[in-house]
Amino acid sequence: MTVVFCADPLAPTRPDPHFAAQVRAVRDAGGAVALLDHDALLAGDLATAVRRIPRDLGEVWYRGWMVPAGRYAELADTLAGRGVTLRVSAAAYRAAHELPGWYAALAPVTPASVWTPWQPGESPSVEQVAELVAPLGGGPGVVKDYVKSRKHEWAEACYIPDLADVTPAHRVVSRMVELQEEFLQGGIVVRRFEDFARQGGRTVEARVWWVHGEPVLAGPHPDTPDLFREPDLSAITPLVAAFGHPFVTTDVALRDDGTWRVVELGDGQVSDLPTVLDPSAVLDHLN
Numbered sequence: 001m002t003v004v005f006c007a008d009p010l011a012p013t014r015p016d017p018h019f020a021a022q023v024r025a026v027r028d029a030g031g032a033v034a035l036l037d038h039d040a041l042l043a044g045d046l047a048t049a050v051r052r053i054p055r056d057l058g059e060v061w062y063r064g065w066m067v068p069a070g071r072y073a074e075l076a077d078t079l080a081g082r083g084v085t086l087r088v089s090a091a092a093y094r095a096a097h098e099l100p101g102w103y104a105a106l107a108p109v110t111p112a113s114v115w116t117p118w119q120p121g122e123s124p125s126v127e128q129v130a131e132l133v134a135p136l137g138g139g140p141g142v143v144k145d146y147v148k149s150r151k152h153e154w155a156e157a158c159y160i161p162d163l164a165d166v167t168p169a170h171r172v173v174s175r176m177v178e179l180q181e182e183f184l185q186g187g188i189v190v191r192r193f194e195d196f197a198r199q200g201g202r203t204v205e206a207r208v209w210w211v212h213g214e215p216v217l218a219g220p221h222p223d224t225p226d227l228f229r230e231p232d233l234s235a236i237t238p239l240v241a242a243f244g245h246p247f248v249t250t251d252v253a254l255r256d257d258g259t260w261r262v263v264e265l266g267d268g269q270v271s272d273l274p275t276v277l278d279p280s281a282v283l284d285h286l287n
């Protein structure tokens with residue numbers, strides 16, 4: 001197993017300290033580690049990004065900070081020209097990283113959603129928002145881009161009290177787009193809000209790690225490392241297996257009616273692993 005980690009921006013010959021325990025776990029398992037310059041990748045400087053990745057490494061996994069799907073494709077191409085193959089293809093990465101790529105596969109177990117491609121910095125009109133959300137009918141909703149929400153600006157830019165009340169809905173959607181600035185990923189997603197169990201005001205979410213369609217670890221969500229409830233995955237497992245991606249995570253939450261729902265799916269290479277977990281429990285499966 002070879003894993004490409006992000007380098008420390010302050011000491012580019014060393015792994016980013018955020019991933020130190022994971023690097024140790026890979027080495028302890030007899031795996032090899034190479035380093036990517038993530039800042040250079042985001043800036044589109046591919047030559048610098050891959051400078052420290054040896055040629056002809058063969059197949060590698062990536063573990064690091066999120067990468068926009070377009071940049072990941074450039075990384076895959078650049079590495080391929082050097083005899084290095086990402087185990088997760090650019091197409092598979094995009095499918096896991098962006099909601100429109102995984103939604104159909106998980107539709108029975110995730111909140112109903114609509115989306116539209118969108119240019120960063122453009123402000124949607126009231127009519128455009130009304131048309132986008134119409135298929136969801138009324139009731140509360142949440143808005144995000146294809147990858148991330150503004151959950152920390154919940155009332156202002158994430159939660160929509162009533163999708164049928166178009167003026168406030170438009171205000172929340174527009175604010176999300178505005179706050180994402182040039183980092184808006186792909187487009188606008190609006191989802192029907194579901195009532196998930198909460199504890200101390202926080203949603204009880206578990207992060208499940210899947211390698212080759214098997215759930216190898218269920219642990220807390222990195223935002224709430226002290227909250228965990230073992231999820232029932234019986235309805236979710238066959239759908240993730242059918243999705244056919246080698247390494248994903250699902251964040252799952254318990255709905256008030258007792259059903260476990262998928263809040264989001266992500267590429268396992270860029271999902272944060274809470275420090276309370278032993279990284280070997282996931283990484284040892286990447287062969």
Ligand SMILES: Nc1ncnc2c1ncn2[C@@H]1O[C@H](COP(=O)(O)OP(=O)(O)O)[C@@H](O)[C@H]1O
Nearest residue numbers: 111142147148149151191192193194203263264
């Ligand atoms: N459809 C939904 N119904 C209820 N709560 C939701 C819904 N979607 C998201 N949330 C809440 O908002 C938070 C952020 O949404 P999420 O899709 O995970 O965005 P991010 O990618 O920013 O983490 C979730 O952790 C959950 O608490």
Ligand SMILES: [Mg+2]
Nearest residue numbers: 149251263264
């Ligand atoms: Mg989330």
